[in-house]
Amino acid sequence: MIQEKYRECIEACISCMNACNYCYVSSLKEYELAMLRDCIRLDRECAEICAFTAEALSRSTLFAKEICELCAKACEACAEECSKHGHQHCKDCADACLRCAEICRKMSAAAA
Amino acid sequence: MIQEKYRECIEACISCMNACNYCYVSSLKEYELAMLRDCIRLDRECAEICAFTAEALSRSTLFAKEICELCAKACEACAEECSKHGHQHCKDCADACLRCAEICRKMSAAAA
Amino acid sequence: MIQEKYRECIEACISCMNACNYCYVSSLKEYELAMLRDCIRLDRECAEICAFTAEALSRSTLFAKEICELCAKACEACAEECSKHGHQHCKDCADACLRCAEICRKMSAAAA
Amino acid sequence: MIQEKYRECIEACISCMNACNYCYVSSLKEYELAMLRDCIRLDRECAEICAFTAEALSRSTLFAKEICELCAKACEACAEECSKHGHQHCKDCADACLRCAEICRKMSAAAA
Numbered sequence: 001m002i003q004e005k006y007r008e009c010i011e012a013c014i015s016c017m018n019a020c021n022y023c024y025v026s027s028l029k030e031y032e033l034a035m036l037r038d039c040i041r042l043d044r045e046c047a048e049i050c051a052f053t054a055e056a057l058s059r060s061t062l063f064a065k066e067i068c069e070l071c072a073k074a075c076e077a078c079a080e081e082c083s084k085h086g087h088q089h090c091k092d093c094a095d096a097c098l099r100c101a102e103i104c105r106k107m108s109a110a111a112a
Numbered sequence: 113m114i115q116e117k118y119r120e121c122i123e124a125c126i127s128c129m130n131a132c133n134y135c136y137v138s139s140l141k142e143y144e145l146a147m148l149r150d151c152i153r154l155d156r157e158c159a160e161i162c163a164f165t166a167e168a169l170s171r172s173t174l175f176a177k178e179i180c181e182l183c184a185k186a187c188e189a190c191a192e193e194c195s196k197h198g199h200q201h202c203k204d205c206a207d208a209c210l211r212c213a214e215i216c217r218k219m220s221a222a223a224a
Numbered sequence: 225m226i227q228e229k230y231r232e233c234i235e236a237c238i239s240c241m242n243a244c245n246y247c248y249v250s251s252l253k254e255y256e257l258a259m260l261r262d263c264i265r266l267d268r269e270c271a272e273i274c275a276f277t278a279e280a281l282s283r284s285t286l287f288a289k290e291i292c293e294l295c296a297k298a299c300e301a302c303a304e305e306c307s308k309h310g311h312q313h314c315k316d317c318a319d320a321c322l323r324c325a326e327i328c329r330k331m332s333a334a335a336a
Numbered sequence: 337m338i339q340e341k342y343r344e345c346i347e348a349c350i351s352c353m354n355a356c357n358y359c360y361v362s363s364l365k366e367y368e369l370a371m372l373r374d375c376i377r378l379d380r381e382c383a384e385i386c387a388f389t390a391e392a393l394s395r396s397t398l399f400a401k402e403i404c405e406l407c408a409k410a411c412e413a414c415a416e417e418c419s420k421h422g423h424q425h426c427k428d429c430a431d432a433c434l435r436c437a438e439i440c441r442k443m444s445a446a447a448a
Contacts, residue, residue: 003130010130014126014166017166017170018122018170021170021172022115022170024171025171028261028264028265029261033257033258034257034258040252040264041249041252041398042398044268044395045395045397045399047167047170047171048167048272048391048392049392051167051170054126054129055129055133055160055163055384058129058130058133058134058163059133059380059381060133061381062378062381062410063385063406063410066406066409067406069402070399070402070403070406073399073402074399137377140373140376140377141373145369145370145373146369146370149364149365149369152376153361153364154286156283156380157283157285157286157287160279160280160384161280161287168272168273171268173269174265174266175269175273175294178294178297179294182287185287186286186287189286227354227357234354238350238390241390241391241394242339242346242394245339245391245394245395246339248395249395249396271391271394271395272391275390275391275394278350278353278387279353279357279387282353282354282383282387283357283360283383284357284361
């Protein structure tokens, strides 16, 4: 399949999308909601950018380099915010984001 | 994780998105392009609806029933078209579509 | 243009997406954040479904009937939630949602 | 509204998405289909990136600079391909792409 070279990156994006969306839904239910404003916003931002990146790679986008770099930046920003909070969903999200960022950075460099 | 009940369906949607997009890109390279007009169009249609469904389930959408039913319809239409053609990418796409349709139908019924 | 029959509906979806996203960003900044949990979630839900609907109609989707019906439901649910709150961004969002729901209902019926 | 500064750019992205999708659907119906392989692929690429950009700006994305730059690149590539063909839908698409690219470049610079 043409997307074989993208498989690892697509999977990392989907895992990260799931972790961000889980953190988003969970954060909206937390008692200390006010502390999580930026977390909620970045979770959505990162989830939507990961979903977009996965679909773009899946169709063998002509802009893999730029899109993977964008995705890496969003993942890094979301990881930084989530790592400030002690909730398990935030920790899990930060981990997924850092992993996705690393794979996207490699993909972006390879597509250069 | 909140999306545990959606995991199988999200994975089927991503697999189907990948198969549809691979069939799309491959069809655009075929010599007998004119026979594949409907295939190309349905591949895109189904890929985008599968991507949307996966992201919606991932955020625990309030409209899982309706979205999974829509996705099942798109998958069935794409499978029907792809099964008319002998290319391996069409056969693989039809298989992925039928599997995704079945899982989406079950999910839609469960969300009722 | 082929999408001429969809123009009004595409525009209503984009207006509604903008109103929902504005309400979303504004709600996340409100002091009484806890009262707006459902509003935030429905704003995102409705914004993403409206964006998806607009793009689908723009590509002359084969599933206009189903997608417009889904969009109408999401708009109605978001309008119901937003109309519970006194913020101007909630009122504006409810108005945009009701208008979009009405146009999507008509479009869905016409596509039957 | 918070997105006021993004209004012109959101509108240009939606117009470009519509023109790309119209060119896409029209190209798939042309007799000389084989000449339009790259046009079809770039139309889809550009339409999806424009739709993503509009939604991202609408939610006041934190990555406006990067996303608008990506969108400008996609629009320029699509304009270049479409300007090779004599069909009216290709010419209209190229015009919409060039206009959107210019506005996205300005937005990207302003968001720097």
